[in-house]
Amino acid sequence: MAKVRLKNVFKVFGKVEAVKNFNLDIGDGEFVILVGPSGCGKTTTLRSIAGLEEVTSGEIYIGDRLVNDVPPKNRDIAMVFQNYALYPHMNVYKNMSFGLRLRKIPRPEIDKIVRRTADLLGIGELLDRKPKELSGGQRQRVALGRAIVRDPHVFLFDEPLSNLDAKLRITMRAELLDLHQRLKTTSIYVTHDQLEAMTMADRIVVMNEGIIQQVDIPQKVYDHPVNRYVAGFIGSPSMNFLPCKVVKGNGDLYAVNKSYRLRIPQDKTKFLTDYIGKEVILGIRPEHINAKDAVIRKYDPKSIFQASIWVVEPLGSEKLAHIKSGKHILVTRLDPHIDLKPGDEAEFVVKMDFIHIFDKETEKTIF
Ligand SMILES: Nc1ncnc2c1ncn2[C@@H]1O[C@H](COP(=O)(O)OP(=O)(O)O)[C@@H](O)[C@H]1O
Ligand SMILES: [Mg+2]
Known part of the structure; x- marks a missing residue:
């Protein structure tokens, strides 16, 4: 587990200022959600933390370490993507153990971790299946499992529930929260869905056009929005x-x-x-x-x-x-x-x- 700190972070793509002066301190074990409309800079912020984007200026710390120049694989993070990004030719077991095998962890150890995690996620019976033989919800669990087995300091989630139907989304929301209560790994989660943010976050970060509008616990944001934008974005139907x-x-x-x-x-x-x-x-x-x-x-x-x-x-x-x-x-x-x-x-x-x-x-x- 680790705290995460972003200090004066800017990310510019050509003429597009995707992230502007982003400042945020995320506590050890906290579940923080970045929420805002499409294009407001959520993914860019997350990818910058992961090291998949180089920031234009500013500093990113994971734990006490400045990671600007640390490659993604050494940042001790695990990312879960919206499209799951599973390897189609590998079965569930191989998908989940892939990262561990690269790290040269002994086989019996890998086996223990993968089976324990699969049981935790209720996919213990599916280890032999290929991704195409799984439902959307099952695939999502495999993607989660692959992140969990790495036992990272920080989880990064980019709209992980967007491809699920409405009912499954509600179930997975609860499961993710339950998982967080058990693992207590620092989590940064991105969504455009204000309801997801309200229901899951310890703290919400409302973004618009690359700029943080408000950071607070969900009820505070709902009861005391700092401006008209936040007031209209959080809550459905809208204010x-x-x-x-x-x-x-x-x-x-x-x-x-x-x-x-x-x-x-x-x-x-x-x-x-x-x-x-x-x-x-x-x-x-x-x-x-x-x-x-x-x-x-x-x-x-x-x-x-x-x-x-x-x-x-x-x-x-x-x-x-x-x-x-x-x-x-x-x-x-x-x-x-x-x-x-x-x-x-x-x-x-x-x-x-x-x-x-x-x-x-x-x-x-x-x-
Ligand atoms: N690789 C890129 N090249 C150019 N522009 C990009 C790139 N990635 C993102 N952008 C732009 O940066 C802004 C923020 O994008 P993004 O972080 O993906 O938003 P969100 O995840 O909130 O929908 C958008 O205007 C997007 O078009
Ligand atoms: Mg995005």
Whole structure:
């Protein structure tokens, strides 16, 4: 096991700045996930740690060792790729033992390690099969097994679950976590899937256009996104964003546009003193909007707005409603048994204690 440190790392391909000033300290045994849209520099960062890319500038440490000039095979890492990269002509046993054989480890020792790891992954029965005789999930386990037998200081995962169907992905997510709890090997995992990041990571690193946006534990990123980008990227359905003006009235502040006039909670008004009379962006998560008729707790009568139901998506455990208010469409997460259908008019209540306000120019979070 080892900690990993990236210091001021840049990677430029010709005119493309793939990774810009990446700084991150990963703790020994930590499971860190880099998440962001396609092209944001995740794979490049991972390949730089592996030594498969040479960084343009900056330093990479594995343990206390500066590894910029250390070739990949001496970095003591094991990488699991999205396409598994198994050798098609070798059976599972040979695929898993390949690296160990290269390292001239005695046969009986190799045999013990491979069988133990195969049992750990539930593929002990498949050792004689070729990759083409395996399902996607089984192949993924072999690729994992091949990484585990090397007993590396660091695991690097590049979208390892992307080729699996949705159900298997959920199972493998749990299995990977279980594995991590047992092996406790420092892991750096890359995905474009925010749900995977939320559910698996000790800490999430949200990236956009080669730049780290936010690093924190998943719930913190969800509850306190640092800017509009992170707020919109983490969470599904996405946070609703509404242009508003901050307006003063009777000692209170309101977020106002043509369709809404929502009272800002007293304890938040101090953050808005410089924004009175100005345009801001109001952010509301779908679960913080409810149909008024379904609200039983106390609510501020000045947190209500009127909307018409546009589309309803029943998901069994909940119902997503896309609702129209003026020219704005918002998504709300409702009780599955609520009786609302397209065309209905209804009143909705916003849980104002959970709203976010973003600066319109910088898109940074005000609160
Ligand atoms: N070998 C390469 N040559 C030129 N551009 C590259 C190369 N590898 C990646 N890029 C570019 O760098 C950016 C980041 O790519 P990548 O790290 O693969 O993103 P991600 O893994 O987040 O989808 C993209 O704009 C991509 O086109
Ligand atoms: Mg990638």
